[in-house]
Amino acid sequence: MSMASSSFSGSGNALMWFRKGLRIHDNPALECASRGVTGGGFLYPVFVIDPHYMEPDPRASSPGSSRAGLNRIRFLLESLKDLDLSLRKLGSRLLVMKGEPGEVLINCLKQWNVEKLCFEYDTDPYYQQLDMRVKDYASAARIEVFSPVSHTLFNPADIIQKNGGRPPVSYQSFLKLAGEPSWASSPLMTIFPSLPSVGDVGSSQIVEVPTLEELGYVDIEMGNELPPFRGGESEGLKRLREAISNEKWVATFEKPKGDPSAFLRPATTTLSPYLKFGCVSSRYFYQCIQDVYTRNKKHTSPPVSLLGQIPWNDNDELLTVWREAKTGYPWIDAIMTQLHKWGWMHHLARHCVACFLTRGDLFVHWEKGRDVFERLLIDSDWAINSGNWMWLSCSSFFYQYNRIYSPISFGKKYDPNGNYIRHFLPILKDMPKEYIYEPWTAPLSVQTKAKCIIGKDYPKPMVSHDSASKDCKQKLAAAYELNKKLNGVVSEEDLKVLQRKLDATCDSVLNPVHSHSSSGDKRQRRS
């Protein structure tokens, strides 16, 4: 059938479904929806509040819903508020509705006589499923669907296709396959003088962007530290402009050299939450950086087969201690506290806690850690988060398992005084810097003076890093060896046998350290 003839004689109405991509600038779906309105038709900009994502879950391990921590929900609400404001300036508004998104959307399509549906393509498994349902309905109802790839610089499907149907498993091969984005030198900023108006919404229940209280978050402790990130396109673009205004900083930026303990003024752009929700377009961000590179010729440059083959522990107690920031290693616990309070940490800080949970010390499955990050980070993205956990746990992409982050010395080299720890773990704020990374080594008199008795006010280390990390290395070596021997085909039974064998030899995880040895006398090494 012909789309042109149907829209000629039809309503001319279009529906823009916002999920991520909460912005006006460089928004191909919004642009298409706006252009798609014909002959006095209307544009319906919609956001659906999904109770599973937004409503309090009293059984969750920390404030928030079952799927999202409070900080991310707050960020999302702020972003929606800003989007609504921007739409109103253009003569439109955001139509906020509550309910199961698929159901709500299909109902809207029916009621409002929509001929064109536009929404950004999303690779998140949750949206893959939802979008399939909505698309199926739309095609049956002869509604035109436009779902562009605009959240990411590249279409993942293109990369996989170029690689012969398989995802690349090294960063170098990914870079090579990706190349230069096709839109790299075309203008992306869309300036809308105005948007088509919103039509009659019939019997649909439209609400204002809710507050946290209206969503049922009534018991939020006030006076608690708020994350220093306000959601929304306006704030995101402001931060982007600030970041790129220092061209020398942009041109010489080297990610591994950033200071993970910097929190008063973080060492990166901190644009990740804005990119995650699409408040800032990743493509526009890319172009801004390219512009700086053009003006600064000398600049820095950028970097699945093993799933389930590593015999990870299935120990939820270890996971809980890690999640609740009670490992007894101040550097690790401070980072986990920042995760709870801010929903954001420096990427190297994320490395430290991810390594500690998985291949470095506790040997807990990376998926457990991923799920904690997925819920609590305000910038968590399903693919990036999963990929990074595979990377850090040496499950894919990265395999040098002997390179383990020390929960003591890694942080110390950036922040010898321990200011970061003092800020996020105030119980340790009076601990002398000689002991702040290893407070269990402080003499009792020092602990008393610092008003922090280890084992009472702050926990003893849950494991000895020295022996735990040795065990982890041994386990990974055994897993890799088995994997090689069996040519990558490891059965559940093989894994169980390996697990039993390793449990017999490695038991440090069950034996917390009690020694008060100082850091200087652990030099014994044998091979």
Added chain:
DNA sequence: ATACCGTTGTACTG
């Protein structure tokens, strides 16, 4: 088959 390389280790030395 082999050599080289890899987004971001640690600990010691001069």
Added chain:
DNA sequence: CAGTACAACGGTAT
């Protein structure tokens, strides 16, 4: 602060 030894993986190019 740069250079080195340590131990040593899989992917990729030749």
